[in-house]
Amino acid sequence: MFTPRTPRVVAARRLHRRRDRDAAGRFLAEGPQAVREALTGPAGVLELFGTPVALDRYAELAAAATAAGVPVSPVTDEALAALAETVAPQGLVAVCAQLDVPLAAALAGPPRLVAVLAGIRDPGNAGTVLRTADAAGARAVVFAGETVDPYNGKCVRSSAGSLFHVDLVRAPDPAGVVAAARAAGLRVLAATGHGDTDLDELADAGGLAAPTAWLFGSEAHGLPAELAAAADARVRVPLHGRAESLNLAAAAAVCLYASARALR
Template sequence: MTPGSPLTAGNSRVKDTRKLSRRSDRSERRLFLADGPRAVEGALSRAGCVVEVFATPAATEQHTDLVAAAPVWTLVDERALASLSDSVSPAGVVAVCRFLDRPLEHLLDPAPRLVALCADVRDPGNAGTVIRSADAAGADLVVMAGSSVDAYNPKTVRASVGSLFHLPLAVEPDAAAAVRAAKAAGLVVLAADGGGDIDLYDAGELLIQPTAWLFGNEAWGLPAELAALADHRVAIPIHGRAESLNLSTAAALCLYASATAQRAH
């Protein structure tokens, strides 16, 4: 722990760290912020991820396990901590973390069994929830493709509830290239599509194979040209009167269907 009085919001180190709230600064420095004890715990579980932890004196007393695990633990006052957090009620601890993503081609060799491929997913809460669902289902990889939201957006990090730190991540600006790479690695690409020609619960043997699930934008789904690159388009049946399922719910159902089928064989 760094000794001395807690740093204030006007401290140059705090002000420099605050700049990581901007995507441009995150991308340039390949650093991001993990806000809250769960996120910080997850970050600390990933070797070499955490650069420094900022915490209030009260949070320091409360989270002695995190203090012991952190490479650098710096005390800040309440106002300084609040300036680093985007939460309405900051929990008193924020970690500066190194980017986690690796090139997609590296993560596809050898080919994983289950992949969540997000194409143009714009909502940070949805993106974080898909990452959390992928982690829970035992997926091997998450790909943020196309014009998807920044995986290191504070809201995405928070919505993942630590899962961002649990599984490999790739960022691929070209969604079509991501689909082609998955297919070249031997994965069956299944597009989650309400207009799909296969019912998820009739997919049977299809779900046993190494699979990359392709999920589209919350509002307009998958572009026709991207869905056409998939091996199959799979629909989740709607038994009631709802028009559709939201993205994060659909992703959880698809990933768990594959995980269940794969584990049964």
């Protein structure tokens, strides 16, 4: 049984660091839900670590991994704790290949709905928006510019497996993403609390019926002014009560589902 000092455990543990994830082209997916989705995802699982109790409890996942030719490695509780990032881990951690899709491939078609995350630093927020985009039917989620690493452990957990369902793009230049989306035939909408276009009015006027790329910025600072200006419209979610604003994840959900409804 593997311990915290077993070389394969040591190598996997290094994937907690972004530089090591990018150097290896790998990341960790923790918990049975993430492992289940990873096993059916496009890149699959490279190795599955589990405590004996977890491998027994989730025997169907261990069997699926074995059937797919994935090494299943029993580990001690101490080794699992070293691999996991949660306070109360559920006993399974998978090593997965990174899933990056080129921007041009993600925009080919074009897709009907795309979410672009620009400058979002909080991994929990980014993972939640990714999960919401998947639920709303977006085909691609773009992490643009100085945005958190989508393979950050908290982002992976917050995505609840949706990381494995969409085309995941990492693009260094947000302005280039806007230009590429528009060239692919998508209307580019910037979600901002100070937008000059009301989301409800836009929906009522049929402005969400075309293929759309939504731009979302950080909760603390919003979208950079030059990026918002590059969009076809700057859209605000109407506030009918006394709340000052919506948080990023809630605003993204409202925008993406408004588009999903219009597109259907």
